[in-house]
Amino acid sequence: GENVEQHPSTLSVQEGDSAVIKCTYSDSASNYFPWYKQELGKGPQLIIDIRSNVGEKKDQRIAVTLNKTAKHFSLHITETQPEDSAVYFCAANTPPSNTGKLIFGQGTTLQVKP
Amino acid sequence: NAGVMQNPRHLVRRRGQEARLRCSPMKGHSHVYWYRQLPEEGLKFMVYLQKENIIDESGMPKERFSAEFPKEGPSILRIQQVVRGDSAAYFCASSPPGRQNEKLFFGSGTQLSVL
Numbered sequence: 483g484e485n486v487e488q489h490p491s492t493l494s495v496q497e498g499d500s501a502v503i504k505c506t507y508s509d510s511a512s513n514y515f516p517w518y519k520q521e522l523g524k525g526p527q528l529i530i531d532i533r534s535n536v537g538e539k540k541d542q543r544i545a546v547t548l549n550k551t552a553k554h555f556s557l558h559i560t561e562t563q564p565e566d567s568a569v570y571f572c573a574a575n576t577p578p579s580n581t582g583k584l585i586f587g588q589g590t591t592l593q594v595k596p
Numbered sequence: 597n598a599g600v601m602q603n604p605r606h607l608v609r610r611r612g613q614e615a616r617l618r619c620s621p622m623k624g625h626s627h628v629y630w631y632r633q634l635p636e637e638g639l640k641f642m643v644y645l646q647k648e649n650i651i652d653e654s655g656m657p658k659e660r661f662s663a664e665f666p667k668e669g670p671s672i673l674r675i676q677q678v679v680r681g682d683s684a685a686y687f688c689a690s691s692p693p694g695r696q697n698e699k700l701f702f703g704s705g706t707q708l709s710v711l
Binding site: 486488514516518523524525526527528531571575582583584585586587588589 | 602636639651654655698699703705
């Protein structure tokens, strides 16, 4: 079945450094890849997403890259701040069902040390 | 514009009881999704509904679980005869019309604990 693998499971960086989280998906038909940030006790919040017709997308300190051939996509956070500390999830859609079903990765716990 | 509203935030049930989880989507959103999250894991899709219709329930257990999204009122996820393995965080999400598989906005979840 469809699967999304996410690495690393935990990531600790110093404030100001960059953080990179990587995901691999199995369904070659997937064409939508969102990233969610989940803080303790809260629901996941969409922070950035990318469609398969684009190789890279940037929003201030956050960027996502997509390699369709290798079925890899990555989240890049530059100039990290303590408030970036959270669990980050990647996900991929499951066409052609077009039913809103997203397959999530296992999550990455990011800790930004002041 | 209020976000996705879920209640209760915490629900404690004894084995064999029923759990009823409620979700009101964002204003203007017509698609509702339920996901389950076990500790230290990602979210698992359960069901996708539009008003009065179940579109995809491929992630729902065949027994004891049901979902509805009536014409009026919130979406309800119902778990009958709960067991300890049902303990999890249940998240509801909604998306705008025409974007049923993108831009999902999640609520804060209901933490279900089965004693």
